[in-house]
Amino acid sequence: MRFFNRITFQTPESVELEFTLAGIGNRALALLIDYTVLAVTLLVFFLTWTVFSTQLFNFFEELITNARNLGLWLIAIFFLIAFAIYISYFVFFETLWFGQTPGKRVAKIRVVRDDGRLIGLQQATLRALLRPFDETLFIGAFLIMLGSREKRLGDLAAGTIVIQTQTPTASTTLTISEQAKELHEKLIEIADFSQLLPDDFAVIREYLQRRGAMSLKARASLSLKLAEQVKAIINLEKLPEAITPDVFLESVYLVYQQPEF
Structure with missing residues (x-):
């Protein structure tokens, strides 16, 4: 079993971007955290629904002689809503948090498309809908451990991979201003980063690393372009x-690297 499985994207500018796949351990940790959050959410929903359905059942029981069918309908509706909460949890966070859920953020992993782009609603929905099948008899875990790209069924259908996030490191060649750290939070809300490719990011990163060696005129012209x-x-x-x-x-560099919310 590969403990550090890496994947490389070759950009049109012949720049190679290498990412480390998340691995079964990190993904299991993320899922454990997510299921803990989900369990608390569903418990609150269960208690609320129990109180509501009991009062509703008692009310209609006084009006009709056979309220058994009503009870069955309430149970069916409960399971439908619970399943919707389960699916929506992953779709909501992975769409709005650029491929991360609370568990994935703690485990420092993120879902991206096969070409390195950030995932959207379609990919997040496919992954969430196929999650129950992945968890049946641990099918997804076996696929992750045996596959070269560590994909479960949801990843195969959605065309996604799960990678470890890369935290920007401060250095003499790449410094991030405080103004950029504030701006990147605003950009997340007003811009669409789903079309930003790895080669686009590579060009931005190369500029930020090398701008210190440029003349002021060249730097101003290139940064504007x-x-x-x-x-x-x-x-x-x-x-x-x-x-x-x-x-x-x-700020764009920060958003692509590891979004903060």
Whole structure:
């Protein structure tokens, strides 16, 4: 069994981006945390539904002689809503948190598409709907351990992989301003990063690492050009006021690396 299985994306600019696949251990930890949160949520729902259905049942029992069918309907509705909560939990977080759930954030892993792009509603929904099948007889766990890309059924259907998140590291060649750290939270709400490819990210990262060696004129020209291109990709009409292209690119780097909410 591979403890550090890596996958490499080759960009059109011949830049290789290497990611470490999450592995069965990290995914199990994330699932344990997510199921704990889900269990608490479903327990609250169960208690609320019990009180509501009991009062409703007692009310109709006084009006009709045979209330047994009503009880069966209430039980059926309970299981339907509970299943919807189960599915919606993963769809909601993986869509809005760029491939992460609370468990995945703690385990420092994230779901991305096979080409490295961030997942959307369609991919998150497919993964969630197939999760019950993956967990039947531990089919998903066996597929993850035996497959070269560690994919369960949901990943195969949605075209996704689960990777370890890469936390930006501070260095002399790549510094992130405090202004960018504040801006990236706002960008998450107003921009669409689902079309940002690994090669786009690679270009941004290369610029941020090498800008210190550029002349001021070359740096200003290149940062402006990159910022305009990235704005078009993420469907952002204009930059917020008093935001320089450098700060904008730093914030995009933060969003792609590990979104904070």
